[in-house]
Amino acid sequence: MPSRRHHTKTRSGCSACKARRVKCDENRPVCKHCIRRGTECSYPLSSSAIDVRPETQVQDDDVQVSHDAPSGEVFDAMDLMLMHRFCTSTSLNLFPSLNQHQQHVWQIVVPAKAESYRILRHGILSLAALDLAVNGEEIAQSTTPKSTYHARSLHHQQISLSLFQDLLKDESNDAKEVAFLFSVMLAILAFGSIHSVDAAPTTNDVFDHFALFRGPRALWQFQSALSGEELVESLFPGGRVHSPRDGDSDDKPFPELDALCLDSVCADAVAVIRRAWIAVQLQPDNIRAMGYFPAMMSQDFCKQAREGRPNALTVMRYQVPILKKFENIWWVGPWHKLLESAIDGVAHRVGI
Structure with a gap:
């Protein structure tokens, strides 16, 4: 009978693995x-890390020390x-x-x-x-x-x-x-x-x-609490996403969505995706327009999409071409492909 493999016990694993009593790869x-x-x-804590601690005493009133830094920040x-x-x-x-x-x-x-x-x-x-x-x-x-x-x-x-x-x-x-x-x-x-x-x-x-x-819904909902539009524009470039003007129905994007029998949740999502699309057409580099739909869609709409409701999946597909316009930004990259694949996966699972 082959002998049992001997495992050397280690006490240097992470806290989570120790709590679960599993071997940590460290x-x-x-x-x-x-x-x-x-x-x-x-x-x-190990000797190879740098332990950053605040000064305990500051003599010069002109020197400001962060009181936010906790002892043990490594x-x-x-x-x-x-x-x-x-x-x-x-x-x-x-x-x-x-x-x-x-x-x-x-x-x-x-x-x-x-x-x-x-x-x-x-x-x-x-x-x-x-x-x-x-x-x-x-x-x-x-x-x-x-x-x-x-x-x-x-x-x-x-x-x-x-x-x-x-x-x-x-x-x-x-x-x-x-x-x-x-x-x-x-x-x-x-x-x-x-x-x-x-x-x-x-x-x-x-x-x-x-x-x-x-x-980041705070970008739109709490913008008035910040110190002006200049801060918003500096940190998250791109113009505001406005609702389409009254009387613009002839130029309304995605008119085929009007043929669907939508509940209030999907109807609200359609309004959001249309605003985003118009903003992207007017300002191709408007990064806020790219993130407007995922930021503003409701939790109920997210739930419907996860459940594979046909109308929700149809509406979400219109975000794919918006994402594609920003694929050259390194942190966006292939997201249009990822989202389209995810929608197809949900549709296949529910048999649409």
Whole structure:
């Protein structure tokens, strides 16, 4: 009888694997078990990490120290490289045709604001890691696999999401601006993360990530609470998406949708997709128009699409050509193909 394979016990696995009593592969910052399960992955502090702590005493009144930085916030050498990547490349390539002022906001103002807000520090690092997961082959002599950058992006995204709810409870204007800024980051992360890995996403993955874009509804619903349209335009370029003018029925896009017997949920979704289409035709680089439909569609409409209701799937298909117009943006990429494949998958499952 062959002898049993001996497994060496390890005490250096992540906390989640220890709690589940399964063997951890100890891949950092996120092990394979946590990536698969979508759970937070944390390790004991090691000497290879940089422990960032606030100063306990400040003598000079002109020096301001962030009171937001918790003891034990850890960054390593890769994180330092990611911050450099964000400031020199990622920040300048998030959106098409950024003007000089918009570049300054993303490259200089946002990192400076991150000194006071932990959520922005992790959001920045998550975006830079996602950028490298998608575009990492551009770095000469890079031996780091895409999966490593994807895992690091997920790690920082998990931390920032855990801080988001507390931030939303803060009623100060500064906190509202930070929440707005992070919601823009979250929209980019939601779109880019699904095609930053080689494995093909499932239909549920596509719908889950598509629904995550609903987070930045604050772009439209709470815009008046921010310090003017200039901030909105700087952080999320593109003109406002307005309702079509009365009397424009002759120019109404997708007239074939009027032949469908729509309930109020799908009728509202049709109005939204038409506004988005008109905005894209008027401003081909209007990134806000691209995200308008996924951000503004109702939860009831999302549910109908997941259930395979024919009218909901028909309406959602009209987002596919809108997404295709923005495929050259690195974090959008092949999303028109992913969404169309997901819709076809649901339709096939329900026998449409």
